[in-house]
Amino acid sequence: MEMDRDSLVEQLSAGVRHFVQCSFDEADLSRLDLQDCVFERCTFNETILYACKLARSSWQRCRGMSADFESADLVDAQFQGCDLNNSKWRRSKLASASFLSCKLTGASFEEVSHLGASFEESLLVGADMRGFSFRKATLNQLDFSDADLSGCDFREAVLEGCSLREAVLKLARLEGADLRGADIGGLDLADLRTFKGVVISHAQAAAILGEMGLLVA
Structure with missing residues (x-):
């Protein structure tokens, strides 16, 4: 109708x-x-x-x-x-x-008030989520590939089955975040301070070192 x-x-x-x-x-x-x-x-x-x-x-x-x-x-x-x-x-x-x-590819969440908002099993590819806080949240099956996550707060968050591939993490807070369940390929590692205190797996660490041209023996 x-x-x-x-x-x-x-x-x-x-x-x-x-x-x-x-x-x-x-x-x-x-x-x-x-x-x-x-x-x-x-x-x-x-x-x-x-x-x-x-x-x-x-x-x-x-x-x-x-x-x-x-x-x-x-x-x-x-x-x-x-x-x-x-x-x-x-x-x-x-x-x-x-x-x-939900499919939220390319969605723009500019200047939203989002206290307590939750996302699960959703596509956020290329989304503009600048300034979002996911602090201490458990994030399940979220695809943030190519998303703008500048200034986001992921402190002490747990990412399970998520993708951060080629996401923008400028000025993001990641201290204590557990990224072992996330795809972190293609991230800009120019400023390693962004990843200070992040929990990653041995395989992820080896991949990061490989992208920097270092070999893990």
Whole structure:
């Protein structure tokens, strides 16, 4: 079912809060109150959700490629099995929001408030996550390949089945991070101080030394 802003407002006025297989593609839904709504197998491709109230909303197997969530309130929102590649989240409120089995390749999380936000089994390839804090978190099956993780805090975090391949880690904090379960190939090792206190495996250490032209006998 295709829905534009007017038809959505009409449904909301009638008390509808659960939407299944609806298409909101390219609609401007800015500033709508969609708190507690459930979206199941809906599409939001290139949809504008600027400053929407989306607290406690649930998104199940939705597609929102290039969707714009700028300045939206997504506190306690839940995303599961969603394709959100190249989505924009600038200045959104993501406190306690969760992303499970989501595709977030190329997503931009610029200046978001993210206290308690969680990601699991998700693709974050090439994502802009500058300044995110993952301190003391256990990260499972996250692909940060080519992501911009500048200024991120990974102190005492445990990465299990994750990839940091060719990620940007400028000014990131990694003290005490356990990277034994992470792919760290292709990282810029020019400033080894970034990796001070990091826990890695013997195989990873040998690979790093090999990239520096040293042979481990």
